[in-house]
Amino acid sequence: MTVIGVITRGKYGHRLIETIKEHSDFSIVTADLPEFVPVFIEEPDEFLDALNFNRQVFSAEIIITYSLHPDLTSAIAKLAAEAGVRSLIVPGGPSRASVPELKKISEASGMDIEVDEICCSLEPNAFNKPFTDLFGSPILEVKTKNGKIADVKVIRGAPCGSTWHMAKEIVGMDIKDAPPRAGLYIQHYPCRATRGDLGGIHESGELHKQAFIRALENEE
Incomplete structure (x- = not known):
């Protein structure tokens, strides 16, 4: 082990x-x-x-x-x-x-x-x-149904646990709204990354937004 x-x-x-x-x-x-x-x-x-x-x-x-x-x-x-x-x-x-x-x-x-x-x-x-x-940079699998997020599976998630939190909260949301909201849920976890104009909490949110976009593009 x-x-x-x-x-x-x-x-x-x-x-x-x-x-x-x-x-x-x-x-x-x-x-x-x-x-x-x-x-x-x-x-x-x-x-x-x-x-x-x-x-x-x-x-x-x-x-x-x-x-x-x-x-x-x-x-x-x-x-x-x-x-x-x-x-x-x-x-x-x-x-x-x-x-x-x-x-x-x-x-x-x-x-x-x-x-x-x-x-x-x-x-x-x-x-x-x-x-x-x-644990690390997020990888997701997303299922959609009738224009909404039906399920999110975390393949790899943030070590703080925020990715799993987001995956639960975002189910039921309209597909078009989901990627930016994914990043927002990460920042509201609350994320303990540094605040400011660049990097830190903003990078965390953007990483999850992009991971969600990729998951939607790769949906089977």
């Missing part, structure tokens, strides 16, 4: 744990970080030890870390590489991680490290499968 590690911090990561439990048969091991940490952490290894951080999380093959802190994320990446973790997925984007440092760790160890602003843009590769067979 595939073992997935999830490192949570404050409110971040818990919906992923629930989504994995509900929509897969993966085994999960978790470790927790406090919501509030110093801006700069000179000795992150000592900081983790002082927290009684659950290092059993590094027994996983694939880890998703919501550490959301450059110093902690780099320390976690080093520990993961030493433990033989195959793939480290880092939500939150480059502003929450030292990408050059993570690249060095990846090149030295062979562990795949992916830094994504939003997890619903995550694409499969040889390292992060089978997690990304089920």
Whole structure:
């Protein structure tokens, strides 16, 4: 059985744990970080030890870390590489991680490290499968009847669970209104991606809108 590690911090990561439990048969091991940490952490290894951080999380093959802190994320990446973790997925984007440092760790160890602003843009590769067979950039199958959405099956959905929420809510809607409404349902989940004019929550909505359009085009 595939073992997935999830490192949570404050409110971040818990919906992923629930989504994995509900929509897969993966085994999960978790470790927790406090919501509030110093801006700069000179000795992150000592900081983790002082927290009684659950290092059993590094027994996983694939880890998703919501550490959301450059110093902690780099320390976690080093520990993961030493433990033989195959793939480290880092939500939150480059502003929450030292990408050059993570690249060095990846090149030295062979562990795949992916830094994504939003997890619903995550694409499969040889390292992060089978997690990304089920969780990541959305893939849908849609059935229509009498001009309305009759059923939506989630083949691959956002790790936060928003895709499954949208799939339930959109049944019964007129076909022409469904794609933009799909994106809107994602944003109302509520999506915890960053707000602003570009990227973040808007990208999440657009990814699901386009996934819905493709599903309608491919309906059998």
